[in-house]
Amino acid sequence: MIRNPKGCDNIGGALAANMEECRGALMHLFSLYGYHPFSPAEFQLIEDVWGKLSTARARRLIPVMSPLGEPCVLRGDLTLSAVAYLAGHHTQSEWPLRLSYADRVYSVPAPPKSNLEESQVGVELIGCDDEGADAEAAALLFRALDLLGIENSAVVLGDVSFLSYLFSPLPQALSSELADALSERAYTRYSALLGSAPLSGERLRLLKRIPLLKGNAAVIGEAMALLDDPGILMPLRRLCGELCSLGYERRLRVDLSFVRDLGYYSGPIYNAYSADGALLGGGGRYDGLLAAEGIGGQAVGFGLNLKELASHCAAQQRAPLVTLWCGGCKSSDALRYADALSKKDVLFELSWTRDAEASRAGAKRRGSRWWADLGAKSALMLARDRAASLKDFEEEALSC
Ligand SMILES: N[C@@H](Cc1c[nH]c[nH+]1)C(=O)O
Secondary structure, eight states: OOOTTTTOOOOOHHHHHHHHHHHHHHHHHHTTTTEEEEESEEEEEEHHHHGGGGGGHHTTOOOETTTSSSEEEOOOOHHHHHHHHHHOOGGGGGGGGGEEEEEEEEOOOTTTOOOSSEEEEEEEEEEEOOOTTTHHHHHHHHHHHHTTOOTTTTEEEEEHHHHHHHTSSSSSHHHHHHHHHTTTTTTHHHHHHHSSSOOOHHHHHHHHHHGGGETTTTTHHHHHHHOOGGGHHHHEEEHHHHHHTTTTGGEEEEEEEEOOTTSOOOOOEEEETTTTTEEEEEEOOOOHHHTTTTOOOOEEEEEEHHHHHHSSSOOOOOSSEEEEETTTTTHHHHHHHHHHHHHHTTTTTOOOOOOOOHHHHHHTTTTOOOOOOTTTEEEEEEETTEEEEEHHHHHHHHHH
């Protein structure tokens, strides 16, 4: 028996068909918004990615040696590839750059995950100067979910700059332990860690409140009132306001203890969840990553897990409209007819068996609505078992 390596899957059937539908629909949507497809390299040089991700994330990268002896990892993050591409291929006069992708990322799974690879579809908007980039990316995320019919999904908003500001007086090791505890929602551990923090007074009280700062948009105002520099939360407040104006208020949650563990975010961040609580993906603002390449300006984007989208979307595997039985005619005549149908965007399947009865049974099993005998120029509407001519099929099926 042929096995897959642990953590790897060959996906077929309805799920694979849905993944392809979702990928096509989203890449088309992104192109309408001016995003250009980008095809990144499968290997990344370790030296280029190591310091740009959080230690926890970097440790999960999968090392490989390239045939030319360069120490690499299997691509663990597409955002890093997009930034590297921008830095290497575009001058400032060409900014902002809008990139879209549908590709795989690889990492050692952190339990409860067990998969080594994940297919992501997403966008990056890089090198913007003005307000609006955060709202563009987040609104596009909602549009993407709506387009796939994942309408009862919710988006959780947080802000990395808020946490960085509150953790700034703490030793580096303690602040990353606190961030880890928050990202794992381990609030008891978080409180215990705070007990050892060299802090007292107002700052300590504020840090203790972080896990409670979640709810609707009003939470942002509540947190701003506690800060001596409320301006830190202005980008999040603006983003939240724009999304509410677009009608997404019901599907928004604010959680100021929310952390994305990639390590490169520098502003508003978000995760999208399905109605049954599955994580569909997320993203946010990562200006610092651009700055590390010597590039100024804003950067924002998101990546969605294609397999999760496909399992939650409304799309169904499409059955052929017609099965074309070619057993009673010349192959070239059948192929000519098939070609004409394809030009009319009709879904069909060719059936080459010589046995007409087996062909009809197969067509029924596969959910085909019509079965056509191209040699006899006759047709059968399978659901009603109604005999017709090929012309009837064309009139009825091709007119709608
Ligand atoms: N690369 C991020 C998603 C993202 C895209 N842009 C910004 N963030 C991830 O894998 O989760």
